[in-house]
Amino acid sequence: MALTSPGSKPPDECYLRSDDSGIWNGVKAWYIFLLHLIACGLSVFSMIQWIDDRNFYTGSPPSIFQIKHGLYQTQVTGLISVGLVGVRLLAGICTGLLVWRTIFILLEKRGMSLAEISHLSGWRTPVFLVLGSTTGALWSIWAAAVIVLLWPSSFASPLATSSVAWLPSTRLHKATQPIDLVSIANATDWSPILYDEMRYSTIVSTATNTGRDPSYVFNSTNLPLRRYFDASSIPELTTRSVMGLAVPYFDIKLKWVNNATVKNTDRIGAWEYVDVNNNTFSCRSDGAVNFLRDVQWDSNNATPKEAGIFNGTKLVVIKVLTMTKGMKLDDGTIVDEYTPCPTTSSVFGKLPDVGQYQNAIVWSNNQAFSANDCYLIAEASITAGKYAASNCTVSPSGSIDRYATCQTDSHNATLQDDWLRDLALDFLSEALKYTVLQNFTDSYMRNSTVDQYTTGMLTLGYHAAWSALMGRLGNTTETAHFVQAEQVVKAEIERRKLYGWLGMNITLTASAILVYLAQTTSRAKTVRDTALAAMTMELTEVMHSPRAKGLCNAVALNKRDKKLPRLKWKESVATGRGGIEPFGGTAPSEERSCRRRLAFVDETQRQSQGSGIISHKIGIYRPTGYEQI
Structure with a gap:
């Protein structure tokens, strides 16, 4: 359809397109919002399904396109960034469309000032509340809700990127590799335990090993196992590799007993x-744990005669507290030589309800009382041997x-005969003395x-003593196996943040729903191209108005421009969804335009309601005054 008028000069032809009617045009107008919502859902699904709780190589690949052997951390980070940027681009397109659709709807329903149009299209700020008009106020609130719902998607990306935590981890190779570890055959040289100098080195090695991450004996839910060994010839044995090897087995159950029932206290x-050495250094600090033997240790009688499994009992002694003269106890008691050992400890809490052994310490020069050492005694049931662990x-x-x-589960353990069971039990007490003195535990x-x-202390000491003795006395090898581990990073998704990012993007969908509902009440076409939307606005009468001097060639609004009245469409742009009349209406042909005309709202006139469509009396300012439309 072309806009023409009889007797007028031939104008430029303007064909009115029906590109806003029908289901297909409706799909083309709103599909981008569905695409944005799908992209958000796929991003969340992908991060949870293929990134969360997965291992990736550290660093960067030799080539950015290398994915044959798995992804690297940098590649995953890049893919996440690409996905978020894609979602943000879609959100930007959606935001632009919603802003211009909101502007077109408000120009029909409420009117907008130039300042409001500028702020809404540029800064995405809500329009001002229109006072004195219920309809205008409601449309202002609607527009504010639409714009506020656009904001969250603009700054949601940091929430998604910060939801990914990269934790150090390991990944096991599939191949199992054999290695040789030292072992003891039927006949070995026992001389290292016959001489003090050699025993001292074993004790030092044992005490040193007890200081290497002793937490495993105190935090284990099952029976803990550990073996120390020399790995200098096994460079392939990386951190957190998994091994199958023979380890020392030590299971102990304690029963606290009254000191009065114990002989030779x-x-x-x-x-x-x-101890197993002739020690001049016999001091033991609070917390020292040891076995108490019936006879002194004799290296000549300690040599193992055969391999076997130890099943028996031993007396265990732990030094709970040293009460020095004049010391104030937790209950306020001042210590003297008659003060009994306390039943509670500031370190252990409530102590077993048994009589403690109290050993008085006196000065050697004048035999004056100095302190009392308090000991708890327990009967320990012990099973010790060798175990094939995996x-x-x-x-x-x-x-x-x-x-x-x-x-391992102590109830299902199958033990092997062990040459070192008795020696490890003998050596651990002296080593634990140094463990406590150095505050390892x-x-x-x-x-x-x-x-x-x-x-825990006795288990720790047994494992360390057995390993030190094996390293000193071993005369053959046995085969163990390991699966090599490699260092990777594990991605951990904080789902609350990820779902928060999704929610912030869904607000854009909520904004689109509000605009869609308002669009169904509008006679204007749905904006599908923001650039074309601006080009179809006829602002000639506004630009050339005496109240807007210089606006026709301005690059920014000045203070006077921002105070101009609101604008509204001059004529109806449509008679309904699909039926379109000339934009010029009944105006002379030379004043008709292919574009939608805007004019200032005559705010001195009262608003009127008619035919279910809100209409305002609009005046066009001309040099001779206002012309009523």
Whole structure:
């Protein structure tokens, strides 16, 4: 259809397109919002399904396109960024369309000032509330809701990117590799345990090993297992590799007993019935744990005669507290030589309800009382031997001495005969003395019950002593196996943040629904191209108005422009959805335009209501005054 008028000069032909009617045109007008919503859902699904709780290589690949052997952390980060940028681009397109559709609807329903149009299209700020008109106020609130719902999607991306945490992890190779570890055959040279100098080195090695991550004996839910070994010839044994190997087995159950039922309590605290070396240094700090022997240790009688499994009992002694003269106890008691040992401890809490052994310490020069040492005594039921363990985790690389740690169920363990069972039980007490003196286990003593601490210390000492003795006395090898681990990073998605990002993008969909509902009441076409929307606006009368001097060639609004009245469409742009009349209406042909004309709203006239469509009396300012439309 072309706009023409009889007797007028031939105008430029303008054909009115019916490109806003029908289902297909409706789909083309709104599909981008559905596409944005689908992209958001796919992003969340992809991150949870293929990134969360997955391992990836550290660093960057040799080639950016290399994905044959799995993705690298940088590639995953890049893919996440690409996805978020894509969603943000779609959100930007949707936002632009919604802004211009909102402008067109408001120009029909309420009117907008030039300042409002500028702020809404440029800064995405809500329009001002129209006072004195219920309809205008409602449309202002509607527009504010539409614009506010557009904001969250603009700054939602940081929430998604910060939801991904990269944690150090390991990944196991599929191949199993054999290695040789030292072992003891039927006949070996026992001389290293016959001489003090050689025993000292074993004790030092044992005490050193007890300081290497002792937490496993205090935090284990099952029976803990560990073996220390020399890995200098096994460079392939990386951190957190998984091993299958023979380990020392030590299972202990404690029963606290009254000191009055124990023979030879006067030997408690004497190194001769505890240590394996002739020690002049016999001091033991609070928290020291040891076995109490009936006789002094004799290297000549300690040589193993055969391999076997130890099943028996031993007396265990733990030094709970040293009460020095004049010390103030937790209950306010001032210590003297008659003060009994307390039943509670600031370290262990409530102690077992048994009589403690109290050993008085006096000054050697004048025999004056100095302190009382308090000891708890327990009867320990012990099972010790050798166990073929599997799924043991190897300690971090970086040192020659390594260890493998695992757990087992003590009720289902099948033990092997062991040459070192008795020697390990003999050596652990002296080594644990130095463990306590060096505070290797001080933090665990303060966070455990006396049962947990005593059991853990003896287990720790046995594993370390057995491993040190094996390294010193071993005369053959046995085959172990391991699966090599490689360092990777594990992605962990904080789903609350990810769902928050999704929710912030869904607000854009809510805004689109509000605009769609308002569009169904509008006679204007649905904007599908923001550039074309601006081109179809006829602003000649506004630009040339005396109230807007210089606006026709301005690049920015000045203070006077921002105070201009609101604008509205001059004529009806349509008679309904699809039936379109000339934009010029009944105006002379030379004043008709293919574009939608805007004019200032005559705010001195009252608003009127008619035919279910809100209409305003509009005046066009001309040099001779207002012309009523």
